[in-house]
Amino acid sequence: MTTPTRRLVVTGATGKQGGALITALLSKPTASFEIYALTRNASSPSAQRLASKPNVHLIEGNFSDPTAIFKQVKEPWGLFSVTNPMDHVKEEKEGKAMTAAAVQAGVRHIVFTGTDRGVNSETDETTVPHFASKFHIEKDIEQKAKQSNGKLTYTFLRPVAFFDNMTNDFMGKAFVSMWKLNGEDHKLQMIATSDIGKVAAEAFLNAESGEYRNQAVALAGDDLSPREAAKVFKEVTGQELPTTFSFVGVLLKWLLHKQLGLMFNWFKSDGFTVDVPELKRKHPFLKDFRAWLETESAWAKKSQ
Template sequence: MLELTTPKTVLVIGATGKQGGAVIENILASPQAHSFNIVAVTRNATGRKAQKLAAHPNVSVIEGNLANVDDIFNKAGPVWGIYSVQINSDVEEQQGKAMADAAVMHGAQHFVYSSGDRGGPERSPNNPTYVKNFAAKHAIEKHLQQRAEKSPQQMTYTILRPVTFFENLTTDLHGKGFARMWEQLGSKKLQMVSTKDIGWFAAQSFLQPDKYRNAALTLVGDELTQPEANVIYKEVTGQTMAMAACPIASAVKFVLKGSVGDMFKWFEDEGYGGNVQECRNANHNMQDFAAWLNENKGNFM
């Protein structure tokens, strides 16, 4: 007689964003997709992306705000797993900790947290750094680990520590400023990753929770200096990478010293510590810069 198993419900925060959307896409693309129900959390359930998600039989969409996590859990009902990601802000640490608290209180079994690398697997656990949003992620990680360890249900977790996103490269002023600040790092390579691949590792954490039980992974797809990246950029798009003027980039780093300025100073002083080959061994489709550009070149041409 065929044994029917109850589908696992996974709550995905930021479901219409790049990371959350990639998590859902990778779960649904898996042969095990039928074993999961996804509750997609978005700020606007009537938006185009939300409606597209809601059209899938395995996905239900709810409106939610991280300022009120209890409301999210009350709407979602019992959940087995949670994908938690926060936007860099003054309330990031508060919201991240509140998600971990609510997960324990509502009986979740597995929690996947999208954090950030702070120098590789050896340094990250005890290196909050002087970068404000990196320090917030460090504090959330520690809180999650403590809450999970003491939780009545013995909740397990996976911490994903992506490096800088390829998606920071855009054709607007933000992207041009990022490119110039990267160029100002000189011969120092910058590690980068696609949000698509963050979604792949998050999905694996739900599909194979025992394999990723209480693990922390630094995610990196490529490491390049800006001049090296510019060669690839020109090969793929036929153009050179657009960059803001040096004085503008320097002014941004000065004015936003507590965020962007400190981050690029940290890139120069310490830098990420991911292992590209390890990530590619785990995910054979891991995107390097050329692969990511080829997939997204329509945005640059």
């Protein structure tokens, strides 16, 4: 008996998480999905690369008008929702509007990428504004699922900090600088965004299973300190871990207090609490820092 084709709307399709989800789904030859990749500009090179892939259709739109997005897809079954954290008020408003439009269009399963919030992820919005906005979006999805009498289900993915923030440019060096301000031996849990996409694919492929139906999944691939990261980086690349002056980190935390300052302070005072070894038993493909450096980072080719 063949599985009916399900139409899936993917936000952030030309970004890291949405793109990783599409790649993961396309790697499953038995997956019966028609993927509708949301992009602001369907003629952009990144969008056109997506359009060349099998079972991928481009739709233009953005979070400011989600109803228009779903008008382009007949009988959508799923939604992958990833929101922009730079303005937490706008993020919450647009995230909830996207959910409402999905429900109105008849979507049956939503995978939403939020964030881990430590030991009290289920109940604590934290002091970090864009953690709180994601918390409120989750609660809105939960409420809509309850009101649907089983017609709507969801999976919440709760990743920690991203390896991908470590880049060989100003912002990448500044990230490491801010991280080091918390102490050379203070650990931070991190994950590759590509692995978020892989777990998102599993959530859609197994939406009816107890592991993903109306469940939250915390995601982390490693738990390491700046000192440990520098050691691994040196072993893999032969170089020092790119960073910048500590005062630059202090200044950025002050200038972008809501987006960065409060978050890095929370990393030190509370922090993520994912059971990484247990998670890797369930998802052995999750990369640690070394594997990410060797395969996906900006230094991957140089280290080979």
